[in-house]
Amino acid sequence: MNRNQVLPQVELSADLSALRRVDFCAPQSYLGGGFLKIPDLPRLAQEASKVEAGDGFEWNAKTYFVDSPGSEPHQILQLGLKGRLHMICQRCLQDCPVDLSEERQFVMVATEALADAYPIEDDELEPIVASQHFDLLSLIEDEILLSLPLIPKHPEGACQAHASSFGDAKTGADALEKPENPFNILKNMKKSS
Template sequence: MSSNMTQPIDLRELDLFAFCRKGSSATGQVAVRDLPRILAETAAQAPASAPDEVFTYTAAGSAHEEATEPGAPMAQRLFLELAVNGQVWLDCQRCLAAYAEPVATSMRFEVFSSEEAADAAPMDDDALDAIAGSKRFSLLELIEDEVLLALPTAPKHAVCPTVHESLVTGADGEVEPEAAPEEEEKRPSPFAALAGLKTRH
């Protein structure tokens, strides 16, 4: 039986076990300024309003009864679904200008009673992760974790508005193009050439 929560939940101290058992759900917003690790990733040249921008989250808990063995009592499994949307201002590694990287992530977690149980749980499904629950669970930290995991390892504009001077080569102002993966694959390997010489003797 589900119970949609109309009152704001305490993101820093949530009884995650009760939240999942009741089939509760919640939607809200979190400001970037309340996420210190996201602030640390934010570009220095980001707009002054960047800390006041928000992430929208949706959290939904559920509980499922499953038989572990024939004749054994039913075991309850708890799950949490979390979706987060927003943006983070990052430094483009190509032009070094700040840009807004969109974030849209969703994940499903199985909630365990302890860290040891979560670590020992076999997770064969990439769409399912294991977390340790608590009666004072920080959903805020989990939201921050998911945003960090969604950030690119090499942030770049899709199309840079300007070209940084460090990328300009020659007096004509030409920009040295990045080698396409297909072109790199077509380049002959020096080791292949050596192997060819050896076969001729």
């Protein structure tokens, strides 16, 4: 591919089966987007506490080539994700909507070895191995899963801690006033001897 060559741009289909087989080895760039419902993403669906109308993720993807000194141009994939998933709040144990908006960039490489050798310092571009049957749908689902909070919670002040999270409040106050002495059992054993 020479520097002055204009590459065709192909529209990505939003069809799930087409997203599972994108040819990132072809000398062309891609542009597309769509909406994925929670049931379309089975691993993500396992994380959902419930699914409401409108839950899911809008995605958009664009690829382009950039010159690389001393080698073939590199293909860059820009992936944008925006949507909502309901999870269980770990503070109140009630349903909690989680809104996500993420932008990611990847550089396409030819082999796993090149991906492993890619400089770690480059935190803006993550290497992924391009193939003729690249599963873009799995990449979208992976990136959503990686973006989910480890401990989902309502915003501060929007909910109250569930009693079972910290035990009964009265028991907790009594425990602070009179801590149980662990040596009482030994003291009682000595008296009985």
